[in-house]
Amino acid sequence: MFERAKKVTAPLAGLVVPLLAVSACGGADEAAPADGGGLRVVASTNVWGDVVRAVGGDAVEVTSIIDDVNVDPHSYESSPAEAAEVADADLVIYNGGGYDAFMENLVANTDAPVIQAVRTAEDGAEEGEERPAPAQGGEEEHAGHEDGAEGGDHAHDGEEHGDEAGHGEEHGDEAGHGDEGGDPHAGHDHSGNEHIWYDVHAVHDVAEAVSAELGELVPDQAEAIDGRAQDLGSELEGIEERIAAVSEAHSGDEVLSFDPIPQYLLEEGGLDDLAPEEFLTALEAGNDPPASAVADVQDLIDEGEPRVVLHNPQTESGVTRQLRERAEGNGIPVVEISELVPADTDYATWMGGQVDALAEALES
Known part of the structure; x- marks a missing residue:
């Protein structure tokens, strides 16, 4: 981390x-x-x-x-x-x-x-x-x-x-x-x-x-x-x-991201990220989000609002770990994303795999 x-x-x-x-x-x-x-x-x-x-x-x-x-x-x-x-x-x-x-x-x-x-x-x-x-x-x-x-x-x-x-x-x-x-x-x-x-x-x-x-x-x-x-x-x-197929099938579906990095992918897929701006702003700066923003995210998870949660294990903090576990406990699929290309793969394989994982989670 x-x-x-x-x-x-x-x-x-x-x-x-x-x-x-x-x-x-x-x-x-x-x-x-x-x-x-x-x-x-x-x-x-x-x-x-x-x-x-x-x-x-x-x-x-x-x-x-x-x-x-x-x-x-x-x-x-x-x-x-x-x-x-x-x-x-x-x-x-x-x-x-x-x-x-x-x-x-x-x-x-x-x-x-x-x-x-x-x-x-x-x-x-x-x-x-x-x-x-x-x-x-x-x-x-x-x-x-x-x-x-x-x-x-x-x-x-x-x-x-x-x-x-x-x-x-x-x-x-x-x-x-x-x-x-x-x-x-x-x-x-x-x-x-x-x-x-x-x-x-x-x-x-x-x-x-x-x-x-x-x-x-x-x-x-x-x-x-x-x-x-x-x-x-x-x-x-x-x-x-x-990605276009995701947009065609799921345009307007709500997701929840614990990291700002996939925003272009979510936009292209027609997905609505429910993450509060102050939540992502704090995470981007390497800080814990305000308690009010964390509470809002907890409510979204408990109410089952997002179809999918996107989580970056490369930057996991105590807060995002707890939120990921909360999502899993509520039966919300969690898709892992990453910031860099993992070892033993290439950009196209990596990005395509993330898109496929997101599509599969949205269908679940």
């Missing part, structure tokens, strides 16, 4: 997957592969690291700075070794929106292209009809971080940090990954909720941006990279279809 507000400093080894090989960067037009044969890619968490790995295949060597479920990206403090890895990377990807704020200083010191997932998703949304972002506990804390996003398809550090990183001139005109024909996956406004990996539309947009960047870095492998991106896109579209 971790408290989201807790300061955590990682040791130099242990939280960093030892996949990076040390080698000099190539020229500006084409990156030189790492000694292990792949481009050096650094991701803030294993969610985005897995997306890069799925798209890049053998063309990449991926390091995910955070892949431990006990570490909170909101308050993580990076090490000098991780700063060096980012500085030497061929491509960097992070979430943005305040979720992994430790990356802001790191990407300011790399000349590599940088994909910021929140801005990439927002740029995709600009191409389609925007829908309101679901309310969640961190809205006040993180709202407005990405308000200055301009119309490119992904964020480079030069756009976010100004000229200090030197990315604007080199990469600022490389946008346009996906402009052709519009984006069928656009829709959500991501400015108020940074947990965008629970929006499969957004992950699809990010995967396409990754494919475009990798294709530019290693043009001789661009066709294979694009093929893997399309394969991943097909998997994600399958998950979207399963």
Whole structure:
């Protein structure tokens, strides 16, 4: 268990997957592969690291700075070794929106292209009809971080940090990954909720941006990279279809979430989260919710209001454990969700499994 507000400093080894090989960067037009044969890619968490790995295949060597479920990206403090890895990377990807704020200083010191997932998703949304972002506990804390996003398809550090990183001139005109024909996956406004990996539309947009960047870095492998991106896109579209089936069968059904992370999934599934805002706000900050909010949640459970409870065992506290046990005692199905991709699986399998578990619970 971790408290989201807790300061955590990682040791130099242990939280960093030892996949990076040390080698000099190539020229500006084409990156030189790492000694292990792949481009050096650094991701803030294993969610985005897995997306890069799925798209890049053998063309990449991926390091995910955070892949431990006990570490909170909101308050993580990076090490000098991780700063060096980012500085030497061929491509960097992070979430943005305040979720992994430790990356802001790191990407300011790399000349590599940088994909910021929140801005990439927002740029995709600009191409389609925007829908309101679901309310969640961190809205006040993180709202407005990405308000200055301009119309490119992904964020480079030069756009976010100004000229200090030197990315604007080199990469600022490389946008346009996906402009052709519009984006069928656009829709959500991501400015108020940074947990965008629970929006499969957004992950699809990010995967396409990754494919475009990798294709530019290693043009001789661009066709294979694009093929893997399309394969991943097909998997994600399958998950979207399963979410749409949930919406068709259960639109308006009431659920109760003990964590703000699945709000995009719940919105897309047409489900109404009964969790009080002050309840989620406190949990997002790593605090116990106010007694009044806990009492309201207890009443909802005792009255059998939610069809399903969503519980994150990775962030379980004494309060949420007691509430989970109360729900189980009242015969309410509990679906486990998680913040990071568990070991020995991949993003599509993990997210698809959570959608299937939710659908099954709603049918029970």
